[in-house]
Amino acid sequence: xxxxxxxxxWRAALFRHETxxxxxxxxxxxxxxxxxxxxGTLDNTYDIVRHSxxxxxxxxxxxxxxxxGGIDLSVGSLLGLSAILxxxxxxxxxxxxxxxxxxxxxxxxxxxxxxxxxxxxxxxPPLIVTLGTYSLFRGLAEAITHGSxxxxxxxxxxxxxxxxxxxxxxxxxxxxxxxxxxxxxxxHRMTFGRCFRTIGFSPxxxxxxxxxxxxxxxxxxxxxxxxxALAAIIYTARLGQARADAGTGYELYAxxxxxxxxxxxxxxxxxxxGTLLGIAAIAVLDNGLVHARQPREAAGVLTGVLLLIAxxxxxxxxxxxxxxxxxxxxxxxxxxxxxxxxxxxxT
Amino acid sequence: xxxxxREWSVAAALGALLLVLAVFAPAFFQAQPLLSLAAGEAPTLxxxxxxxxxxxxxEIDISVGSQFSVCGVCAGLLAAHHAPTAVALLxxxxxxAALGAINGALVAGLRLPSIVVTLATMITWRExxxxxRQGEFVYLPDxxxxxxxxxxxxxxxxxxxxxxxxxxxxxxxxxxxxxxFFYAVGTDAEAARLAGIRPQLVKFSAFVLMGALTxxxxxxxxxxxxxxxxxxxxxxxxxxxxAVVVGGVAISGGRGSLWGAFAGxxxxxxxxxxxxxxxxxxxxxxAIQGAIILLAVVADGVRTRRAKS
Numbered sequence: 001x002x003x004x005x006x007x008x009x010w011r012a013a014l015f016r017h018e019t020x021x022x023x024x025x026x027x028x029x030x031x032x033x034x035x036x037x038x039x040g041t042l043d044n045t046y047d048i049v050r051h052s053x054x055x056x057x058x059x060x061x062x063x064x065x066x067x068x069g070g071i072d073l074s075v076g077s078l079l080g081l082s083a084i085l086x087x088x089x090x091x092x093x094x095x096x097x098x099x100x101x102x103x104x105x106x107x108x109x110x111x112x113x114x115x116x117x118x119x120x121x122x123x124x125p126p127l128i129v130t131l132g133t134y135s136l137f138r139g140l141a142e143a144i145t146h147g148s149x150x151x152x153x154x155x156x157x158x159x160x161x162x163x164x165x166x167x168x169x170x171x172x173x174x175x176x177x178x179x180x181x182x183x184x185x186x187x188h189r190m191t192f193g194r195c196f197r198t199i200g201f202s203p204x205x206x207x208x209x210x211x212x213x214x215x216x217x218x219x220x221x222x223x224x225x226x227x228x229a230l231a232a233i234i235y236t237a238r239l240g241q242a243r244a245d246a247g248t249g250y251e252l253y254a255x256x257x258x259x260x261x262x263x264x265x266x267x268x269x270x271x272x273x274g275t276l277l278g279i280a281a282i283a284v285l286d287n288g289l290v291h292a293r294q295p296r297e298a299a300g301v302l303t304g305v306l307l308l309i310a311x312x313x314x315x316x317x318x319x320x321x322x323x324x325x326x327x328x329x330x331x332x333x334x335x336x337x338x339x340x341x342x343x344x345x346x347t
Numbered sequence: 348x349x350x351x352x353r354e355w356s357v358a359a360a361l362g363a364l365l366l367v368l369a370v371f372a373p374a375f376f377q378a379q380p381l382l383s384l385a386a387g388e389a390p391t392l393x394x395x396x397x398x399x400x401x402x403x404x405x406e407i408d409i410s411v412g413s414q415f416s417v418c419g420v421c422a423g424l425l426a427a428h429h430a431p432t433a434v435a436l437l438x439x440x441x442x443x444a445a446l447g448a449i450n451g452a453l454v455a456g457l458r459l460p461s462i463v464v465t466l467a468t469m470i471t472w473r474e475x476x477x478x479x480r481q482g483e484f485v486y487l488p489d490x491x492x493x494x495x496x497x498x499x500x501x502x503x504x505x506x507x508x509x510x511x512x513x514x515x516x517x518x519x520x521x522x523x524x525x526x527x528f529f530y531a532v533g534t535d536a537e538a539a540r541l542a543g544i545r546p547q548l549v550k551f552s553a554f555v556l557m558g559a560l561t562x563x564x565x566x567x568x569x570x571x572x573x574x575x576x577x578x579x580x581x582x583x584x585x586x587x588x589x590a591v592v593v594g595g596v597a598i599s600g601g602r603g604s605l606w607g608a609f610a611g612x613x614x615x616x617x618x619x620x621x622x623x624x625x626x627x628x629x630x631x632x633x634a635i636q637g638a639i640i641l642l643a644v645v646a647d648g649v650r651t652r653r654a655k656s
Contacts, residue, residue, distance in 0.1 A: 071462065118641065122648040127407070127462060128588075128598040132640035135585060139634025147630045252470060255463065265463050295481075300474025307467040311459050319457065 017262040017314075021277040028284045036291025044287070046170050050162070050238060052283030053172045054079070054231040054247065056276075058254035059261075060183045061227040063275045064220040066258050067187065069200040069267025070119065070126035072221060075228045075254060077137035078111045079247030082232035084141045087151025087242035097158040104229045111137060112225015116218035126221075134251070141244040151242040162237030172234045179227060184272040196220060200267025256303055257282050260310045281306070353595030353603075353647075357610040364617055372624035380620070386502035386571065388616045389509035390415075390564035391586060392609065396516050397560035398587040399608040403520075404553045405533040405600025406454060406461040411561050411587060413472035414446045415580030418565035420476060423485035423575035432491060435569075440562035446472065447558020451551035458547075469584070476577055485575040492573055505567050512563070517605035529553060533600030589636055590615050593643040615639065 033040040058075045065072045082104050089100035111133070118129045161171050186193035195216045199206045207213050231250075236242045261278030263270025285306075286299045368375040375381075394411055401408045422439035426432065446468070453464045493501025520526035528549045531539040536546040569575055594611025596603025618639075619632050 118645065122645060123652070124644050124648045125598055128592060128644050129641070131585070131588065132637050132644065134637070135589070135633055135640060136637030139631065139637050143628065143630045143634050145630075146628065252466060255466060256470075259463060265460050295478055297474040297478035300470050301478060304467045304469075304471030304474065308453065308464070308471075311463060311467070312453070312457055315457055315459060 018271075018274055018277060020313075021261065021274070021281060025277065025281050025284060028281065028288060032284070032288030032291055036288065036293075039288060039291040044291070046165075048283050048287045049170050049173055049176075051287065052279060053170075053176045054235045054238075055250045055253040055257070056176060056279040056283070057179055057227050057231040057234070058224075058250055059257035059275050059279050060180055060272065061220075061224040062251075062254045062258045063183065063261075063263055063270060063272055064187055064193070064196045065126075065224055066255075066263050066265060067196040067200045067267055067270050068217050068220055069203065070217065070220070071130065071255070071265075072115065072126065072224050073130040073251050074111070074115060074133040074137055075224055076247040076250035076252075077134045077141070078108060078225055078228040079232045079235065079250060080244055081111065081137040081141040082108050082229040083236050083242040083246040084144050084151075084244055086229075086233060086236060088144065090154070091151055097155065101233050104233060105226055106229075108229025108232070109222050109226045111228070112222040113218075115225065116221035119221060120214040120218045138244070138248075141246075145244045147244065149244075151236075152240060154236070154240055159237055159240055162234055162239070172238070175230070175234065179230070180272070180276060187272050192216075197268055197270075200264075200269075202268075253282060253303070256307045259307060262310075262314070264314065265311070351604070351606070354607040354610055357594055357607060357614060361610060361614045361617065364614065364621060368617075368621055368624060372621075375620065375624045382499065382502050382506075384616065384620060386505050388612065389505045390567040391583070391590070391616070392509045392612055393512055393560050393564040393567065394583060395587040395590045395608050395612050396513050396605055397557035398584075399591045399594075399596050399603065399605050400516070400520070400529060400553050401461075401557050402588075402591055402596050402598060403529045403533045403600060403603060404550050405536070406550055406553065407588070407598075408447075408450060408461065408465045408554065408557055409584040409588070410446070410450060410465040410469035410472060411557065412580035412583035413469045413476070414443055414558060414561045415565050415568070415583050416577055417446065417472050417476055418443045418562045419569050419575050419579055420480060420485055420577050422562075422566050422569050423487055426487055426491045426569070427485055429488070432494060432570075435491075436563070436566045439566045439569075440559050443558040443560070443562025443565065444555050445558070447554045447556070447561070448551070450558070451554030454554060455547040455551040480577050482577055484577070487569070487573055487575065489573075491570055494570055501570065505571070509567065512560075513605055513609060520605060525549075525552070530601050533602075535601075585636075586615065587612075589640045593639055595643075595647070597647065598644070611643075 029040075038044055058079070062072060062075065085107050086100050086104040089095045089103050090097055093100075095103065115126075115130055115133055118124050119126050160166075164171050166174065187196060195206065195211050198209065198211060199213055199216060203213055232242075232246065235246055239246075257278035258270070258275050259265055259278070260281060261271070261274030261276070263274060282303055285302055289299045289302075290296065394415065398408065398411065418439040421442045422435040425435045425438055430438075450461070450465055450468055453459050453468075454461045494504065496504065520529065528539070528544050531542065531544055532546045532549045539546050539549075565580075568579055590612035591603070591608045592598060592611070593614060594603065594607030594609065596608060615636060618635055619629065622629050622632060622635075
């Protein structure tokens with residue numbers, strides 16, 4: 001931040017990445033509009049929004065997690081567990097949907113708190129901790145429902161949240177906008193949130209700078225857990241059904257959106273607006289391929305390939321520069337290249 | 348404490364589980380179901396060995412499930428078109444090695460983090476396979492099942508093959524220079540490089556080896572049933588990572604052995620049938636697996652902290 005040229009270059013790179021994403025999005029939109037008859041309609045746009053809000057919420061809170069150099073694989077499973085517990089609280093405990101939703105948010109925070117405690121207090125690698133809770137949360141959801149029980153017949157006042165329009169927008173869109181704005185302000189406009197990038201850039205340095213690394217890292221996982229529960233409520237309202245397999249594989253889409261949006265998987269660099277563009281690119285691709293009469297699997301293949309291209313694109317200039325500087329010797333790996341998701345955050 | 352303390356403690360947990368079963372559910376110890384269980388887990392053991400190699404190098408591969416399915420379908424299709432079993436096996440191994448080489452090139456060549464690379468290849472191969480086959484089963488000729496042997500002989504052959512592979516790899520990992528390189532690179536890649544090892548090449552070879560072993564495992568799975576399910580590899584990555592981590596291979600690289608992975612796999616493999624025999628609902632399996640993974644990493648974390656202080 002101190003030297004002007006460095007900050008210029010950094011901004012230029014960021015700008016370039018996001019321009020590329022916008023170009024990709026525009027290409028997708030034009031192509032599908034030309035191929036699919038009903039793609040460009042307002043109804044379909046709302047459809048895209050409805051289908052992408054849940055994984056979009058997960059991607060939004062995954063951004064600070066990855067910025068700190070961590071990863072959270074358990075968000076999709078926590079979504080499933082929260083959906084089940086929400087149904088359980090509403091149907092079996094007799095709570096009103098609003099009260100059940102409030103409790104569910106608390107449960108999500110607890111789930112995230114479990115991740116946070118194991119990662120910060122016991123200094124365990126986020127990757128393996130969240131892999132364990134990925135299995136644990138989904139397993140609990142299956143055990144509670146005996147693998148087959150589902151919750152349905154929610155009151156229309158609750159289903160409104162997922163299926164109707166409010167102020168001309170899909171009812172879940174305002175929630176998404178509020179969360180997106182909140183995360184954006186947290187990460188980009190508050191010193192509190194700038195810590196995330198500092199920690200991801202150098203946890204040891206952050207500690208010497210007086211940042212309470214443990215508490216900040218713990219917070220991002222609790223936030224991820226809480227928003228997973230919020231996504232579970234919206235998911236249940238959209239489908240009118242809570243099932244144990246809700247949100248299976250959503251963690252992959254969330255991580256893809258974040259990395260596609262230009263956030264470095266090593267931590268330290270990235271933006272929330274990039275993630276928003278990443279979410280849009282995946283959501284439009286997913287919906288558009290259906291309108292272009294392509295099989296559903298094509299979206300999965302293209303998402304995977306896009307992720308690989310985005311990753312390669314993010315390191316290619318650095319590798320190329322390193323090779324040009326020292327043509328003979330093989331360049332040593334950048335200090336951050338030793339898989340930070342595996343590394344333990346110091347305290 | 349002895350060098351193999353971690354491995355022995357997993358073995359002790361397994362022994363305790365078997366003891367509980369012997370007292371409360373002796374029906375668990377019937378020869379035929381146990382043999383089927385062991386033969387069914389033989390492919391998982393082979394994949395777990397590969398996973399242990401990759402994790403010792405401080406990388407991870409979560410695309411093995413998709414690789415497993417792709418290799419199985421390729422081998423099955425060849426066999427269905429009257430190719431000899433040996434050719435099908437060879438193609439499965441080559442397909443696995445090729446997929447592993449793609450992961451390896453991206454991780455070692457471009458220095459991308461393995462978790463995201465294999466996440467991307469996992470989606471790509473899985474959805475690509477669904478696109479190609481539309482979830483269709485491959486029906487196999489009769490002569491392929493159990494290599495044309497009797498069922499019991501075939502099962503014993505598979506178990507023996509998996510164990511032989513594991514022992515060979517475990518000994519190689521201790522005795523061969525390449526085996527030591529895996530530990531060196533996993534402990535500290537930069538130090539290994541200064542010592543004259545090429546860390547990226549070692550990582551690349553770990554991924555290729557992982558792919559080839561997945562190919563072998565896929566073939567071992569194919570011969571056990573009259574058709575190939577294109578979803579047969581679903582969840583395999585979790586199962587093998589769990590086995591390896593429970594067995595004491597450190598996720599931060601450079602530490603652990605295949606014997607531990609073997610003990611971890613045995614422990615996890617016994618849980619599902621044990622639940623049925625102890626009259627606990629089988630739906631708890633995934634939750635218990637997750638709890639065991641967390642318990643194992645917490646135990647490791649506490650131990651290393653105590654060792655440091």
